[in-house]
Amino acid sequence: xxxxxxxxxxxxxxxxxxxxxxxxxxxxxxxxxxxxxxxxxxxxxxxxxxxxxxxxxxxxxxxxxxxxxxxxxxxxxxxxxxxxxxxxxxxxxxxxxxxxxxxxxxxxxxxxxxxxxxxxxxxxxxxxxxxxxxxxxxxxxxxxxxxxxxxxxxxxxxxxxxxxxxxxxxxxxxxxxxxxxxxxxxxxxxxxxxxxxxxxxxxxxxxxxxxxxxxxxxxxxxxxxxxxxxxxxxxxxxxxxxxxxxxxxxxxxxxxxxxxxxxxxxxxxxxxxxxxxxxxxxxxxxxxxxx
Amino acid sequence: xxxxxxxxxxxxxxxxxxxxxxxxxxxxxxxxxxxxxxxxxxxxxxxxxxxxxxxxxxxxxxxxxxxxxxxxxxxxxxxxxxxxxxxxxxxxxxxxxxxxxxxxxxxxxxxxxxxxxxxxxxxxxxxxxxxxxxxxxxxxxxxxxxxxxxxxxxxxxxxxxxxxxxxxxxxxxxxxxxxxxxxxxxxxxxxxxxxxxxxxxxxxxxxxxxxxxxxxxxxxxxxxxxxxxxxxxxxxxxxxxxxxxxxxxxxxxxxxxxxxxxxxxxxxxxxxxxxxxxxxxxxxxxxxxxxxxxxxxxxxxxxxxxxxxxxxxxxxxxxxxxxxxxxxxxxxxxxxxxxxxxxxxxxxxxxxxxxxxxxxxxxxxxxxxxxxxxxxxxxxxxxxxxxxxxxxxxxxxxxxxxxxxxxxxxxxxxxxxxxxxxxxxxxxxxxxxxxxxxxxxxxxxxxxxxxxxxxxxxxxxxxxxxxxxxxxxxxxxxxxxxxxxxxxxxxxxxxxxxxxxxxxxxxxxxxxxxxxxxxxxxxxxxxxxxxxxxxxxxxxxxxxxxxxxxxxxxxxxxxxxxxxxxxxxxxxxxxxxxxxxxxxxxxxxxxxxxxxxxxxxxxxxx
Numbered sequence: 001x002x003x004x005x006x007x008x009x010x011x012x013x014x015x016x017x018x019x020x021x022x023x024x025x026x027x028x029x030x031x032x033x034x035x036x037x038x039x040x041x042x043x044x045x046x047x048x049x050x051x052x053x054x055x056x057x058x059x060x061x062x063x064x065x066x067x068x069x070x071x072x073x074x075x076x077x078x079x080x081x082x083x084x085x086x087x088x089x090x091x092x093x094x095x096x097x098x099x100x101x102x103x104x105x106x107x108x109x110x111x112x113x114x115x116x117x118x119x120x121x122x123x124x125x126x127x128x129x130x131x132x133x134x135x136x137x138x139x140x141x142x143x144x145x146x147x148x149x150x151x152x153x154x155x156x157x158x159x160x161x162x163x164x165x166x167x168x169x170x171x172x173x174x175x176x177x178x179x180x181x182x183x184x185x186x187x188x189x190x191x192x193x194x195x196x197x198x199x200x201x202x203x204x205x206x207x208x209x210x211x212x213x214x215x216x217x218x219x220x221x222x223x224x225x226x227x228x229x230x231x232x233x234x235x236x237x238x239x240x241x242x243x244x245x246x247x248x249x250x251x252x253x254x255x256x257x258x259x260x261x262x263x264x265x266x267x268x269x270x271x272x273x274x275x276x277x278x279x280x281x282x283x284x285x286x287x288x289x290x291x
Numbered sequence: 292x293x294x295x296x297x298x299x300x301x302x303x304x305x306x307x308x309x310x311x312x313x314x315x316x317x318x319x320x321x322x323x324x325x326x327x328x329x330x331x332x333x334x335x336x337x338x339x340x341x342x343x344x345x346x347x348x349x350x351x352x353x354x355x356x357x358x359x360x361x362x363x364x365x366x367x368x369x370x371x372x373x374x375x376x377x378x379x380x381x382x383x384x385x386x387x388x389x390x391x392x393x394x395x396x397x398x399x400x401x402x403x404x405x406x407x408x409x410x411x412x413x414x415x416x417x418x419x420x421x422x423x424x425x426x427x428x429x430x431x432x433x434x435x436x437x438x439x440x441x442x443x444x445x446x447x448x449x450x451x452x453x454x455x456x457x458x459x460x461x462x463x464x465x466x467x468x469x470x471x472x473x474x475x476x477x478x479x480x481x482x483x484x485x486x487x488x489x490x491x492x493x494x495x496x497x498x499x500x501x502x503x504x505x506x507x508x509x510x511x512x513x514x515x516x517x518x519x520x521x522x523x524x525x526x527x528x529x530x531x532x533x534x535x536x537x538x539x540x541x542x543x544x545x546x547x548x549x550x551x552x553x554x555x556x557x558x559x560x561x562x563x564x565x566x567x568x569x570x571x572x573x574x575x576x577x578x579x580x581x582x583x584x585x586x587x588x589x590x591x592x593x594x595x596x597x598x599x600x601x602x603x604x605x606x607x608x609x610x611x612x613x614x615x616x617x618x619x620x621x622x623x624x625x626x627x628x629x630x631x632x633x634x635x636x637x638x639x640x641x642x643x644x645x646x647x648x649x650x651x652x653x654x655x656x657x658x659x660x661x662x663x664x665x666x667x668x669x670x671x672x673x674x675x676x677x678x679x680x681x682x683x684x685x686x687x688x689x690x691x692x693x694x695x696x697x698x699x700x701x702x703x704x705x706x707x708x709x710x711x712x713x714x715x716x717x718x719x720x721x722x723x724x725x726x727x728x729x730x731x732x733x734x735x736x737x738x739x740x741x742x743x744x745x746x747x748x749x750x751x752x753x754x755x756x757x758x759x760x761x762x763x764x765x766x767x768x769x770x771x772x773x774x775x776x777x778x779x780x781x782x783x784x785x786x787x788x789x790x791x792x793x794x795x796x797x798x799x800x801x802x803x804x805x806x807x808x809x810x811x812x813x814x815x816x817x818x819x820x821x822x823x824x825x826x827x828x829x830x831x832x833x834x835x836x837x838x839x840x841x842x843x844x845x846x847x848x849x850x851x852x853x854x855x856x857x858x859x860x861x862x863x864x865x866x867x868x869x870x871x872x873x874x875x876x877x878x879x880x881x882x883x884x885x886x887x888x889x890x891x892x893x894x895x896x897x
Contacts, residue, residue: 034405036353036412082590089593092351095408096543099353100585103536107579115575218532222416225409233405259424266417269410270398277402 001133006251008134012144014247016205019147020220021227021239022154023198029171029234030191033083033094038199039221040102041071045203046212047109050118053207060120060208064146067200075196079189087188102217109214117211125208143205150201151240154194158236167191171234223265230269232279241280304551312456315449325452327565329520332455333513335557337534338541339459339466340509344502345539346547347475349482350400351408353535354415358388358507360529362514364422367435367524376440377519378454381512388511389504396503401496415530422526434525437518451520455513462509467550469505473748474756478502479548480746483735490695490729491747492721492805501756533574536581537564543588546595555596644709648673648809648840649694649725654703656689663689664700665864671809671857676831676841678851680875681861682885687844688730690861691813694842695727696720707809722750726807730814732794736787740778740797743786744769747804769804776800776830792819799830809840816847828854852876860884 020042027035045067053060078101086097124138158164169177170187178184206212206220227246231238246265253261272280315325337359345351362384366377399410422429429435442450469475477498480488489495518524537560545556567580592599649671656664664686671677681687692698694705696717705713707723715723734743745765748755773779776796781789786797795815802810812831816824824847831841831854845851851858852872860867860875862884868875875881 028405034408036408082586086589086593090349091405092345092349093589093593095351095353096539097586097589099536099539100582100589103578103582103585105582107575107577107582110575110578218412218416222409222413226413229406229409259420263417263420263424266413269413270395273406273410274398277399277406279406 002255005134005136006255007248008136009140010248010251011244012136012140012247013251014244015144015147015151016202016209017223017227017246018240018243019151019198019205020202021224021231021243022151022236023195023202024224025228025231025234025236025239026167026171026191026198027195028228029236030167031079031083031087031094031188032091033087033098033192034091034225035098035192035195036095036221036225037078037098037102037105038195038224039217039219040105041074041196041199042203042206042220043212043214043217044105044109045071045200046207047113047118047203047214049204049207050120050212051113053120053122054118060122060204061142061146064201064204067204068197069200071200071203072193072197076189076193078196079192083192084185084188102221106214106217113214115213115215117213119211120207122208139208143209147202147205150198154198155236157194163190167194219262223262226265226269229279230272232281235279235281238279238281304554308460315452322447325448327562329448329452329455330565331558331561332452332459333517333557334537334541334561335459335554336455336462336509336513337538338545338553338557338560339462340506341538342466342542342547342549342553343469343478343506344499345506346542346549346553347470347478347482348499348502350499350503351539352411352503352506353408353539354411354413354532355506355510355538356532356534357411357415357418357530358392358510359514359517359534360415360418360422360531361388361391362511363518363524363529364429364435364514365511366515367437367518368428370437370519371435376442377437377516378440378450380515381458384513384515385508385511388507388514392504392507393500396500400499400503412532415532415535419526419530422530429526432526434523434528435518437522437524439522440519448520451516454516458509458513458516463550463554465505465509466553468757469502470550471760472756473758473760473762474498474501476742476746476760477748477756479738480735482548483737484733486697486717487729487733487735488746489717490721490727491801492718492750493746493748494716494718494751496716497751498756533578533581536578536585537561540581540585540588543585543595544592546597546599549595549597552595552597646673646709647671648708649842650704650706650709651690651694652704652706654690654693654700654705656686656693656698656700663864664693666703667861667864667866669859669866669869671840671842674835674838674840675856676835676843676854678855678858678872679842679844679861680846680848680851680858681867685861685884686864687861688813691727691811691844695725695811718748718751721747721805721807724806724808725811726802726805726809727811728795728798728802728813728815730817732791732798734786734794734798734801736785738786739783740773740786740789741766741769741782743797744772744801744804747801749805765804769800772800772803775833777826792823795819796823796827796830799827803834807839809842810834812841812843812845814845815843816845816850824850 020038024035024038027033048067049060049063052063082097083094086093124142127138129136129138129141158168166177166182166187167190170182170184174184177187223246227242228239230245231240231242245268249265249268250261253264311328314328315321318324337355341352341355365384365387366380369380369383370377395410395414399407423432440450477488477493480493481495481498485495518529521528541556541560542553543556544559545554546552564577567577571577571580594602647670651667651669654664654667655662667690679687679690689698693700696715700713703713704711707720707725712720712723735746738746745761770779770782773782776799778793778796778800781793786794789797799815815827828850835841843851843855852875855872857869858872858875859869860881867880867884868878
């Protein structure tokens, strides 16, 4: 029974990771940018949640749409104001730009909140959900379910809307998409906004699950990027698979060998890359005709 | 690069370094200045090391301070265990860092991907966790207190000052050595276009892993001493991500891929950091400031100080020298006087194998549900000019890519001189005598035409990697090949300045430097003007006369039929027909494959 409980817990955790990592992989797929600032976006949103909750004390989950929107706008502005200028210089420079932005956000948050853990503790913080013998902590259950719902909405948007189709087209072939009338600048702005918005939503979910402080952005970004590397760059199914692997690994490791849990995951990544350099679901792209 | 060192401008930094060397003697009570300069030296050491992989090869590492931490722990643990001063442990620190880098490099640098930058962050955090959890060895989160050095207390930090100073000079020397070597040239080629680099014989995996390993060595050596200098080593301090930020910033501000850029940048960042600590205080403010500087540098001065300045000087100079770019006549001229046989002849060309030079047996390649190439057998006879034609989508390029190693076929074999090369790396094929050009040229655009020609490597060897960039007879051979192609006057131009057609000729010239026994040309005539097509045809004939086998994939049917001895026609992923140009020209099946089944009927209706 404990096995199933840990597994369920891991899958819920994986759902949250999947939401966050799909933002990173979407941005990479459409823009060819490794968004190392996703962890900072996430922590920013989480601490913003704490601030509002601390000031007004209402249900933090109500902030999900607002935070999603705010981070989406921030992402859009970062793309239009900065990334678009740096993008022609290639992935090496864009990653440095995003790293700089992450540091700026961390610095601002440090000055604002200080280097202390902040915890959002709504009424259900310590309660749990009992399903037969299986006991799941309420915050994890709520976050996991909401993450899956958001992920489903994003998936439906990408799958069924015109804009979503344009994004998928751009991810596959930028020149081709531009030729059939998809503005690459708009597609990239949209992708970056959606990617950042997942961090906005995810930040609220994390805020009710974990204590947060600014420098935890490094833990988060390395987890998220690890998921994306594991699943294969640019592949959303890959990101979801990678996230589930991380969630379950962490859940089990936390039960049996708590201090080693992250190391297990990084070790697993290196091991998988040894045999599949492109990640689990990544494909080798054709390079010979690229000018 | 070599010429640069001989210029007087190289003496400026050397003179400044000499001044820095005597500071502890000239300035009494200079403990504070010494401490700041030690930080400067450390930053230079790290930025110059990082530059080898991230500047030259273009693989950005955001977690490179992990190697400083590995050095620090090596120094602290062994120093305590053996009771020796940390300075004697520098080689071991360097060795540990190199070993870890080699393993990680082998895992993440084999393919060309973004996994590298990400893994570098994860590796840094993993080591932080390792250090915090391996309590018996590392003292856990509390860290290790390192006993003071055995030298007289009155000496203060001055011995450290010279240790780090010498280490800095060694790192700069290492960096200069790499930049002037074939290894350095290969790394720059990898940064420009990795796939292309492999196709001209550069073992990209070996080069990248070597550069990554070398880049870790200065970190490991410096770390071993740095732990004792700080007298304390703990996980968060040793594996600090902020250290990585500083060193990336230092290299970026000074100028990546230059020798002195990271040196200047190291001093600037270390001093700016000290100032911001004094003025702005705590870590939070510094994180914010460093983030701002990083963003501003990337946006407004991405090349860094040194290249920005030298480009400005160069632009002024260039505007004064006039160049003829469109000297078509000179290019089109037949250079019958140039003897190429010796320049391109393959020394081991007399391979004992008498059969066909290139054979393809039962190649199948599928993409998802589409079978692009279905069980194709094809032979290229030694000394022939063989054509491969077929309508769009018939699988020509896929087959071509299976032969050159860009794709692995799902089944079937590729034999070169009777030897199975199906599983060989792209660069190995280049060493074995298979040269290829690209449909859309892939020259190293930021390099000169001559540098492009000197880049190809006929083999992989350690001796060659450490050899000077222009050592050997490559430069002479390159000039002769350029003369043969009628491109001699362009040798100092950047490849990007040439027209597309000229670039195609340069790319062919580049392949000739490999002394290939067979050249695979991917649509050589597409997108170039008729004069150059004529030139190309005559070059191909001359090469063939000199003993080189040629395989052409082409849509220009008149060119193929006039040049080739044998033509293979591919349709719907299968060989439709192989024969002489005359047989192909008159075959109704071929006409049908190109024009569809109804064209004759329609013609009758007219």
